[in-house]
Amino acid sequence: MNSIRIRHIAAVTRNFLxxxxxxxxxxxxxxxxxxxxxxxxxxxxxxxxxxxxxxxxHAVLFRTNYFKSFFDNIIVSTGxxxxxxxxxxxxxxxxxxxxxxxxxxxxxxxxxxxxxxEILVILPLFMIYQKLGIFDTYFGLIWVYQLxxxxxxxxxxxxxxxxxxxxxxxxxKLDGYTWYEVFWRILLPLIKPGLVxxxxxxxxxxxxxxxxxxxxxxxxxxxxxVASLKYIASDTVHYGQMAVAASVAALPEVVLAxxxxxxxxxxxxxxxxxx
Amino acid sequence: xxxxxxxxxxxxxxxxxxxxELIAKATRIPWLVKAxxxxxxxxxxxxxxxxxxxxxxxxxxxLTNYSFRNPTWKFIGIENWVYMFTDVEFWHAVFVTLQYAxxxxxxxxxxxxxxxxxxxxxxxxxxxxxxxxxxxLMIAPVIATLIWxxxxxxxxxxxxxxxNIFGVYGFTWAASAKTALFTAALIDxxxxxxxxxxxxxxxxxxxxxxxxxxxxxxxGSAWFTFKTLTLPMLxxxxxxxxxxxxxxxxxxxxxxxxxxxxxPGNTLMNLSITGYNYxxxxxxxxxxLSYVLILWVxxxxxxxxxxxxxxxxxxxxxxKEK
Numbered sequence: 001m002n003s004i005r006i007r008h009i010a011a012v013t014r015n016f017l018x019x020x021x022x023x024x025x026x027x028x029x030x031x032x033x034x035x036x037x038x039x040x041x042x043x044x045x046x047x048x049x050x051x052x053x054x055x056x057x058h059a060v061l062f063r064t065n066y067f068k069s070f071f072d073n074i075i076v077s078t079g080x081x082x083x084x085x086x087x088x089x090x091x092x093x094x095x096x097x098x099x100x101x102x103x104x105x106x107x108x109x110x111x112x113x114x115x116x117x118e119i120l121v122i123l124p125l126f127m128i129y130q131k132l133g134i135f136d137t138y139f140g141l142i143w144v145y146q147l148x149x150x151x152x153x154x155x156x157x158x159x160x161x162x163x164x165x166x167x168x169x170x171x172x173k174l175d176g177y178t179w180y181e182v183f184w185r186i187l188l189p190l191i192k193p194g195l196v197x198x199x200x201x202x203x204x205x206x207x208x209x210x211x212x213x214x215x216x217x218x219x220x221x222x223x224x225x226v227a228s229l230k231y232i233a234s235d236t237v238h239y240g241q242m243a244v245a246a247s248v249a250a251l252p253e254v255v256l257a258x259x260x261x262x263x264x265x266x267x268x269x270x271x272x273x274x275x
Numbered sequence: 276x277x278x279x280x281x282x283x284x285x286x287x288x289x290x291x292x293x294x295x296e297l298i299a300k301a302t303r304i305p306w307l308v309k310a311x312x313x314x315x316x317x318x319x320x321x322x323x324x325x326x327x328x329x330x331x332x333x334x335x336x337x338l339t340n341y342s343f344r345n346p347t348w349k350f351i352g353i354e355n356w357v358y359m360f361t362d363v364e365f366w367h368a369v370f371v372t373l374q375y376a377x378x379x380x381x382x383x384x385x386x387x388x389x390x391x392x393x394x395x396x397x398x399x400x401x402x403x404x405x406x407x408x409x410x411x412l413m414i415a416p417v418i419a420t421l422i423w424x425x426x427x428x429x430x431x432x433x434x435x436x437x438x439n440i441f442g443v444y445g446f447t448w449a450a451s452a453k454t455a456l457f458t459a460a461l462i463d464x465x466x467x468x469x470x471x472x473x474x475x476x477x478x479x480x481x482x483x484x485x486x487x488x489x490x491x492x493x494x495g496s497a498w499f500t501f502k503t504l505t506l507p508m509l510x511x512x513x514x515x516x517x518x519x520x521x522x523x524x525x526x527x528x529x530x531x532x533x534x535x536x537x538x539p540g541n542t543l544m545n546l547s548i549t550g551y552n553y554x555x556x557x558x559x560x561x562x563x564l565s566y567v568l569i570l571w572v573x574x575x576x577x578x579x580x581x582x583x584x585x586x587x588x589x590x591x592x593x594x595k596e597k
Contacts, residue, residue, distance in 0.1 A: 014393050014396070015400065017390075017393055018390070018393050018394070018400070018401070018404060021386075021390050021393075021408070022404055022407070022408065024465070025407075025408050025410070025411050025465065025469070026407060026408075026410065028411075028419075028422045028423065028426060028465065029410060029411070029414070029422070031422075031425075031426060031433055032422045032425065035425065043431050044430065044431050047433065047436060083322070086318065087318035087319040087321075087322055088319055090315045090316065090318070090319070091315065091316045091318070091319035091320075093315065094311075094312040094313075094315040094316045095316075098311070098312035098315075100309075100312045100313065103312075106316070106320075106323075109323060109327070110319070110323060112575075113326060114522075115522040115523075115574055115575075115578055116330070116571065117526040117528075117546075117547060117550075117567050117570050117571055117574065118526065118528055118547070119526070119528060119547045119550045119551050119554075119567045119570075120330070120333060120550070120564075120567035120568065120570065120571050121326070121329060121330065123333060123550070123554050123560065123563055123564055123567065124329035124330070124332045124333045124336065124564075125329045126554075127336075127341075127343075127560065128328075128329055128332070143322075143325065144326075146322050146325075146326060147326060150319070150322060150323075154319065204413060207415065208413075208414075208415035208416065208417075208418075209415075210415060210416065210417040210529045210532075210533070211528050211529060211532075215551075215555065225415050225417045225418065228417065228418060228421055229417060229421070229533060231421075239425060239428075239431055242421065242425065243422075243425065246418045246421050246422060249415060249418055250413075250414045250415065250418050253413040253414060253415070254410055254413055254414070256413070257409055257410070257412075257413040258406070261406065264409065264473060265473055265474060265476075265477040268470060268473060268474065268519075269474055269515050269516075269519070272511075272515045273474055273477050273478065273511075273512055273515055
């Protein structure tokens, strides 16, 4: 009887604590979405009960260049991921399958990009980009985004290659496939789910970055993360519009996060945790 | 596999041919076989060099008086470094950096591990939570900071209305030096605690069942089981989460910049923000580099220690399994 009661109390406490954390984690998102439907006056005067309006969406999406920022973000993030996949997947294969001099040093150098202070990279790049004339261009941003996307792809995909037993490869080679065919026709299909989800996670990280586009681009290229900050700097603050800018920028990531769930742990830990 | 069993003779023939061809190739041009991994890696290496070059040039330019303002510059040796080490603001920035990292990482680890343990019971509620609790982690930190700025805004924010119920009026949040660190840390925790939750949850899912059943049969207390079984087995996962969080929070720029740009005053000026100020506000490029290079040294030093410890726990875990 007593132990049943203790177990009951424990379960109630556990659910209560979890609910409290869920409230803390989700309420800000809920509240932000709520504000997007409020007029400028109602942002001040109301809490939960108000007359919803789509005016903020109309203002942000059609009367500012928010759409342009949105597409800029898509272009640089997609470009960065594609470059990383094209260069990183073969590299991941080489790191998984071959033994060569300085292999681990190389792998760790690539990983160290992840831990390099962003400002340390930006300062010299700012100067180099000005000299090369690629400041404020898609190319420049895609280049620096390799810091974010490349280590993730190389390390996670390397793990997926290592999971495939060498015997499958050898069997294929015995069947007369060339190295190139083995890679394209046998290995790539096997790692496809892992590859796609790590590419999507890399996309999210690139999409979320703020420091690089803030300092390495100005008028030509502007990502939504940088554009969203403008709403707070303007003199007449339209909180509803700011919330729209934030919500629309966050939407793709939440959708992508749901898609890649199964592989999320592995991606987040750069392959160290095989969830 | 199935293919090869269906037509063994053809496959064997081809295999023999392929193998002899390979051997022939290898003996003809052995350097090509040796060079192959490097060739496969070439595009990636090129990009790596493209990123390493600016880094190396940073070390060089930190020894010059290069400025964005005037085009002429000269080599000035360690002058920037001497200036930095005698600068009161530098030591303040080091303190803020370490303080911010310790507070945010510490809180995220404790909360993350705690929530992950609470989530370890599998039922409908925890299943849904495991999905939705990662949302804050996926939202861009700068957007998250915007949301929190809205919520803590004293005129429109929901928190002001909420605190009014308890008779608290005009809580200053990011606007005052006393509460700015708390506010920034709160946002950091909101964004990144889910990272720890996700990793440790994965660790808990991977725990073997039998030792825990044995412990239950032996009648070990919950605390004893946790201390002697759960925690040691989760160690590698905790280390990974700790390494990733600590490295990132030591160089946090986005949340602090979007929240107060390092203010009020110099309350939140860590090394990243200070380096940014020297470079982009005061335009002293050479000087700014010394601040971020020292940050890199700190991060590198700590990460090396932690990675070493992580590898040790992994080896220990492997040893125990044998």
